Amino acid sequence: MSSSTDGTAAAEVHDGRDLEDRLWPVEEHLADILGKIRPLEPIELQLLDAQGCVLVEDITAPAALPPFDNSSMDGYAVRVADVEGATEEFPAVLTVVGDVAAGGGEPPVVGPGEAARIMTGAPLPPGAEAVVPVEWTDGGTGGGPATAMTGPGGDSGEVRVHRPAGARAHVRARGSDVTAGDLVLRAGTVLGPAQIGLLAAIGRATVTVRPRPRVVVMSTGSELVPPGERLGPGLIHDSNSFVLTACARDAGALAYRVGAVGDEPETLRAALEDQLVRADAVVTSGGVSVGAYDVVKETLSGLTAEEGSVAFRRLAMQPGKPQGFGRIGPDRTPLFALPGNPVSSYVSFELFVRPALRALMGLEPVDRRTVRAVCTDGIESSPKGRRQYLRGRHDPATGRVTTVGGAGSHLVKALAEANALIVVPEDTTGVEPGAELDVVLLD
Numbered sequence: 001m002s003s004s005t006d007g008t009a010a011a012e013v014h015d016g017r018d019l020e021d022r023l024w025p026v027e028e029h030l031a032d033i034l035g036k037i038r039p040l041e042p043i044e045l046q047l048l049d050a051q052g053c054v055l056v057e058d059i060t061a062p063a064a065l066p067p068f069d070n071s072s073m074d075g076y077a078v079r080v081a082d083v084e085g086a087t088e089e090f091p092a093v094l095t096v097v098g099d100v101a102a103g104g105g106e107p108p109v110v111g112p113g114e115a116a117r118i119m120t121g122a123p124l125p126p127g128a129e130a131v132v133p134v135e136w137t138d139g140g141t142g143g144g145p146a147t148a149m150t151g152p153g154g155d156s157g158e159v160r161v162h163r164p165a166g167a168r169a170h171v172r173a174r175g176s177d178v179t180a181g182d183l184v185l186r187a188g189t190v191l192g193p194a195q196i197g198l199l200a201a202i203g204r205a206t207v208t209v210r211p212r213p214r215v216v217v218m219s220t221g222s223e224l225v226p227p228g229e230r231l232g233p234g235l236i237h238d239s240n241s242f243v244l245t246a247c248a249r250d251a252g253a254l255a256y257r258v259g260a261v262g263d264e265p266e267t268l269r270a271a272l273e274d275q276l277v278r279a280d281a282v283v284t285s286g287g288v289s290v291g292a293y294d295v296v297k298e299t300l301s302g303l304t305a306e307e308g309s310v311a312f313r314r315l316a317m318q319p320g321k322p323q324g325f326g327r328i329g330p331d332r333t334p335l336f337a338l339p340g341n342p343v344s345s346y347v348s349f350e351l352f353v354r355p356a357l358r359a360l361m362g363l364e365p366v367d368r369r370t371v372r373a374v375c376t377d378g379i380e381s382s383p384k385g386r387r388q389y390l391r392g393r394h395d396p397a398t399g400r401v402t403t404v405g406g407a408g409s410h411l412v413k414a415l416a417e418a419n420a421l422i423v424v425p426e427d428t429t430g431v432e433p434g435a436e437l438d439v440v441l442l443d
């Protein structure tokens with residue numbers, strides 16, 4: 001395999017003679033992809049299936065929240081005049097007329113000189129104007145201040161109240177959270193846990209959202225063996241299909257990993273045909289450079305107009321120079337043919353596939369966050385004319401970044417230590433320690 005710093009050939013400079021051979025700027029490739037991606041059609045999903053998705057409808061509340069006046073404390077529902085001036089020494093002595101439990105049936109009516117035991121969340125019973133917490137009473141025991149309610153038998157007898165309570169004290173008013181007809185969530189909201197909770201609270205069981213894209217991930221290469229199996233001579237474990245599936249999930253997609261496909265065009269064709277029915281996007285790795293067995297390029301360069309089209313190009317970046325993108329099959333499903341070198345496929349996913357998946361879901365922004373950071377170490381030999389994405393560790397506290405590993409696109413251990421990509425511009429071939437650079441944050 002040739003290394004990443006190849007490419008000083010004349011064809012790398014776009015001089016107008018050979019458009020196919022020019023190096024595509026990273027932004028141009030991304031713009032081409034995003035220009036061909038349409039957000040997925042909205043569907044109605046059960047609440048928990050809609051987590052992380054973008055709402056496409058305005059949601060109004062059909063009824064008030066809370067739906068009724070209710071107690072915010074475990075205690076006694078009382079009339080204000082009955083507890084006026086009450087102290088521990090001179091308590092208000094009230095007759096307990098029953099219990100009001102959350103979700104309970106018909107509540108007792110609280111008349112003058114009476115109280116009803118009430119639990120947090122239970123409706124304020126008729127006649128009552130306030131709630132005194134059980135800690136402000138003797139809890140019906142005839143002793144000192146209570147720390148908790150007694151058992152079920154405490155729904156009768158007497159209670160001594162030690163403190164007064166103003167009107168509506170410890171009462172959560174009907175509609176104090178949401179009034180009927182309120183716009184509670186706007187179209188465009190991303191549904192996180194709190195939004196899903198609100199939808200459930202107002203009684204919505206389903207919502208209309210842009211769904212998560214179903215992404216089929218396929219690696220290619222006859223040298224690939226699944227992890228867990230023994231390696232023979234010249235074989236390596238398939239790691240790309242795992243990292244890309246994990247990346248797709250991380251981007252919000254439902255990802256299906258297809259085991260490695262060999263280097264035969266017929267096998268790849270058959271696998272793609274099989275998988276297309278369940279894919280909103282397909283991601284392949286490997287087989288896109290200029291080798292004798294570059295199956296993806298060979299198979300997908302020659303599609304008929306009916307089958308779709310995939311363009312293979314060389315980008316002005318390192319790693320990730322050879323790339324394919326197109327749309328295939330009856331639904332013109334987007335297909336990303338990423339280079340096989342492990343770091344190249346990962347970086348390509350981050351820069352091109354992740355934004356596309358977010359665009360399919362209607363999520364914004366589509367790009368990872370980029371910040372300026374001081375690079376503590378020097379960088380030598382960044383390829384001229386290509387934007388280099390080096391792996392780095394970024395410390396948000398100091399705003400500094402340090403390279404991890406080198407530029408080699410086979411260095412998976414360093415990739416696993418990185419939390420950022422350090423961007424060395426196309427026209428820069430070396431950077432002094434302490435220089436400020438763009439850094440793409442990966443977490």
Ligand SMILES: Nc1nc2c(c(=O)[nH]1)N[C@H]1C(S)=C(S)[C@@H](COP(=O)(O)OP(=O)(O)OC[C@H]3O[C@@H](n4cnc5c(N)ncnc54)[C@H](O)[C@@H]3O)O[C@H]1N2
Nearest residue numbers: 002219221238239240241286287288289321339340341344
């Ligand atoms: N003569 C040239 N050779 C190469 C060029 C070039 O311009 N001229 N470009 C190099 C660059 S840059 C890249 S990137 C790679 C891309 O190659 P392919 O996409 O065809 O990938 P493969 O040849 O299939 O594999 C490359 C490398 O990665 C390993 N690999 C592949 N798949 C997996 C996987 N699923 N898990 C782990 N590792 C994988 C594979 O064994 C190779 O070592 O081409 C350069 N060559």
Ligand code: MOO
Nearest residue numbers: 004320321344409
């Ligand atoms: O440099 Mo390749 O472009 O290793 O991805």
